[in-house]
Amino acid sequence: AQSVTQLGSHVSVSEGALVLLRCNYSSSVPPYLFWYVQYPNQGLQLLLKYTSAATLVKGINGFEAEFKKSETSFHLTKPSAHMSDAAEYFCAVSDPDGSSGYALNFGKGTSLLVTP
Amino acid sequence: NAGVTQTPKFRILKIGQSMTLQCTQDMNHNYMYWYRQDPGMGLKLIYYSVGAGITDKGEVPNGYNVSRSTTEDFPLRLELAAPSQTSVYFCASSRLRGPADNSPLHFGNGTRLTVT
Numbered sequence: 001a002q003s004v005t006q007l008g009s010h011v012s013v014s015e016g017a018l019v020l021l022r023c024n025y026s027s028s029v030p031p032y033l034f035w036y037v038q039y040p041n042q043g044l045q046l047l048l049k050y051t052s053a054a055t056l057v058k059g060i061n062g063f064e065a066e067f068k069k070s071e072t073s074f075h076l077t078k079p080s081a082h083m084s085d086a087a088e089y090f091c092a093v094s095d096p097d098g099s100s101g102y103a104l105n106f107g108k109g110t111s112l113l114v115t116p
Numbered sequence: 117n118a119g120v121t122q123t124p125k126f127r128i129l130k131i132g133q134s135m136t137l138q139c140t141q142d143m144n145h146n147y148m149y150w151y152r153q154d155p156g157m158g159l160k161l162i163y164y165s166v167g168a169g170i171t172d173k174g175e176v177p178n179g180y181n182v183s184r185s186t187t188e189d190f191p192l193r194l195e196l197a198a199p200s201q202t203s204v205y206f207c208a209s210s211r212l213r214g215p216a217d218n219s220p221l222h223f224g225n226g227t228r229l230t231v232t
Binding site for chain 1: 149156161164221
């Protein structure tokens with residue numbers, strides 16, 4: 001089964017600084033990749049998803065992610081952090097062969113703290 | 117549209133009690149999923165369904181059961197609650213998926229369950 005690894009369970013940045021959240025996937029074929037955000041006591045919201053049409057994917061709230069096959073990475077970035085970006089971020093992957101009904105396999109999450 | 121609705125939001129159970137977590141979606145999605153979320157562990161797939169009358173086990177199915185009699189509803193049953201089932205449970209749905217379709221999952225707001 002496909003899996004993802006998120007490097008860093010906690011990331012702290014200053015307001016206005018670059019946000020970089022790392023995600024590496026394990027796959028020998030092009031996977032389906034997603035980033036989700038979870039605010040406290042809420043469900044998960046889709047930030048962006050990878051389609052084979054473009055390696056640089058733009059999402060909501062100014063986030064984007066770049067698919068790098070050579071590095072098996074799909075890191076999430078945002079040029080300038082806002083206080084409202086503080087949340088838990090999850091990278092996820094699903095098997096294009098349909099195993100587990102195309103369910104998403106999630107990384108363990110990265111908690112983003114934004115300081116004034 | 118309401119999206120994915122989960123009830124109840126919170127519940128405390130005693131060891132050995134039973135309960136059903138309700139999940140309903142109004143998007144006519146065929147694919148539905150149950151996940152549990154534990155701190156620092158990401159989300160783990162419990163059960164999934166690819167359509168009415170069809171269900172299958174995910175990564176952590178022990179102690180749970182599901183049914184899917186309609187497209188809209190996908191309840192999760194805990195028969196003999198154990199402390200290890202203390203968790204936050206999320207239901208998700210997605211439209212028809214396939215090898216060339218990476219539709220995202222839509223999540224409910226979760227049920228926070230404590231077993232004591």
